[in-house]
Amino acid sequence: MSDRRERRFALLLFAPALLALIVTTTAPLVYLAWTSLMRIDLSMPFLSGFAGTDNYAKMGGDPRFWNSLGLTVVYTATTVVLQVALGLSLALMVLRIPRGQAALRIAAILPIVLAPVVVGLFWRTLVLAPDVGLVDVVTRALGLGSHNWLGDPRLALISVIAIHTWQWTPFAFLVLLASLSSLPPDVFEAARIDRASAWQRFRHITLPLIRPAIVIVVIMRTMIALSAFAAIFAATGGGPGTATEILNLYAYRTSFTELNLGYGASLAIVLLAITLGVSYVMFRVRTKRVVA
Amino acid sequence: MSATGDAASDAGRVSMRGIVKRHGALTVLHGIDLDIEPGEFFALLGPSGSGKTTTLRILAGLESLSGGRVLLDGRDVTDREPGERDVAMVFQSYALYPHMTVFDNIAFPLRMVATPATGIDRAVREAAALVHIDHLLSRRPGQLSGGQQQRTALARAIVRKPRLFLLDEPLSNLDAKLRLETRVELRKLQRALGVTTVYVTHDQEEAMTIADRVAVFMEGRIAQIGRPQDIFAKPSSAVVAAFLGSPPMNLLPAEVRAGTLRVAGVDLRVDRALGADGNVTLGVRPAALRIAPAGMPARVYLIEDLGDTTIVDLDVAGHIVKLRTEARPNVREGDNVHVAFASHACHLFERDSGARRGD
């Protein structure tokens, strides 16, 4: 029976977390917005002061900003698509070998539990280093020569995408495997009796049934990709130059390497706006389809 | 009611006055009035969605009401918390605590009021023995069969010696045979304990056989209250009549005109007061119909041979009518026959309102 006592009890239980959330997320956000309207230059303190929308105006004409925005889009889209495609394909294949699944689950866990910064470092040294890194060893053996995977601007972006995909595909794999395993077999048997081919069964039965899981994976991985930091930072630092400087990293470097916190804050606000916008669109797509 | 010498048997008088429950724009209960005597086994009977479970939950204090009052032993408990009403409930799903043993499940209500440990032990074993699960006390609910889980839920309710038992379709999760056996045991248990019991069910046979009195719920209202045999003999409306009995009462559209009853295209002379001219619904129980030389014309549609009884489905002027007999009738499917009934065995209801007409 819902009454005053229950509501009071509920508030009592919820209040500490609510307070903590406001203090650690909402209040800082307000402060961030305020900071973005300031000019805070820790290297030249005498120039600090209120700057209004200067920072945002500057952004429009800042080529480095547009570069970072483009990189963010490419990075996010590519890694998410790869993760889902690879994860799904692998899950479908693994479905039919139930005995291998236990070992695979352990193998899949490993990339996920590692700290992204360590993963970045690891790839930078043991995997992608010229001459002695794993990849170079393989390409040399195959006669494709040695390359500077992280130092070459053209290859750096591909490399960091590979790193992120390597680490997080297992997540998509595990979730989709669980989703596929939970599908009722009789629907497929009915389809086979109805003479549907394997591809038709996949397209018309499997895919729609696991759609909710795919959507959730896409949403979660997109959020992570937008705010990916440590791995890229460890592997390339955003470089060479600005070749892997996604918006995230640009904001960081501006704030803490170049000590221009006001501008950095405005960049962060833009990133936040993008994140919120993307998540809003995704949730709308999700609920819209579910209702239909 | 035989008293067991327990103080609880004098308590447990329930009174519900004008209970209204709204769910947003939807009115679930339209004003329920009930009086239940101490020690009574009272059934709330009705189809799904008729409001009987909601009424029970309001009595338990688990659901709020939009209007009306609930009184227990003369005291207004409408605003009291469930834990303050001294009421025990057996849920349809039993709601056993899965992480506790059977013993701890039964002991839980006693522990919550700081009963001393020796008292708890004795009371739990007593309650368990009453429902024959005293050998299962160290098991967990997950290790019990459906019937055993149900008894555990019962024991948990009994152990508190509450002044009111509430049972929400406690037998619906059991298979048919177990249901029949448990039904009888429940009734005997209640008689032995003498505790007022309110029992919700959609199974009219169940309500009819075990309850002292029944309240028939239809669409959020009480259609009739009374002893099972009285309701059965004199249903107050066509809807109630159609709900009771197995197979249920046959209902046919008819007309009262100038002292005769016109039904299925023939005029029947019925030796009872028919009331004013007008459209009516005629109700006859399957057991009251018989194949006769004269009566309503019918064609045999289907014969269901149940072993000791036979049910004959007949097409009477486009309506399927069921007849029940213990003798095997000498007809075949497709035969044209006549069906008749004794004058006192028919019920008349107003066609539009469904209300009972006459005595």
Place this chain on the structure above:
Amino acid sequence: MLLVAVAALLLVVWAFPVIWALLTSFKTERDVLAYPPTVIFEPTLANYRDVLFGSASILPNLLSSTIVAGASTSLTLLFAVPAAYALARLDLPAKRASGFYVLATQMLPPVGLIIPYYLVLQKVGALDTYTGLIVIYLTFSLPFAIWLMVSYFEDIPREMEEAALLDRAGRLRALWYVILPQVRGGIAVTTIFVFLNAWNEFLFAVVIGGNRVRPVTVAMFNFISVEQTLWAKLAAGAMLAMAPVILLGLIAQRHIVKGLTVGAVKGAAR
């Protein structure tokens, strides 16, 4: 069969780096740079000795990580479990708005938060302190923990509280004696995830931490700039730094997989 080959390839691709790092950590630096890479070699514990007891020992960093991750995990659960219960099972005023708020706070990019954190903590003098770091770790732990626990609470049949209330337990005791024991598994999974995320956190640690508070993730990062090509030592350091989470992952892998999929599939069903 083709499928087995693919599965084996997967195993290699995903597990290999950790195994390779493990092997490397026992090599001498010269063996590391050998080409073709050696699989048979003379193992040495020198790297581990250096990393643990040498001049740039990571022992204080391990301690730092333990304190920060342990304390923030405990704090998170302390706040999250009751909040999730209120959200999932009680008539919380403005429940929909509150739930949405919790969800929204998960969307914030961390880089957007460290800027104000840095400025505020600097003013308050809480930079490079345990308290400062532990509190701001709540940012990403709390919403996630609440969201996970809500799905576990929702799994319990509604009648549990009702039965307990009728048994005169009252709401608090109903939560403690009846509900919480049933979400023990969920609490374990949530603890694992929160601890994992806290242990592996880098951005907050590197900006807000300093000389006193330096978790292993930051120490590892510094490694690469200081000890440019001492990869064997780096591998040893990384293995030690990641040992807790790898162990946790191996031991609790069923829990982790369940947690990942529960969160995802449940979220999908909502």
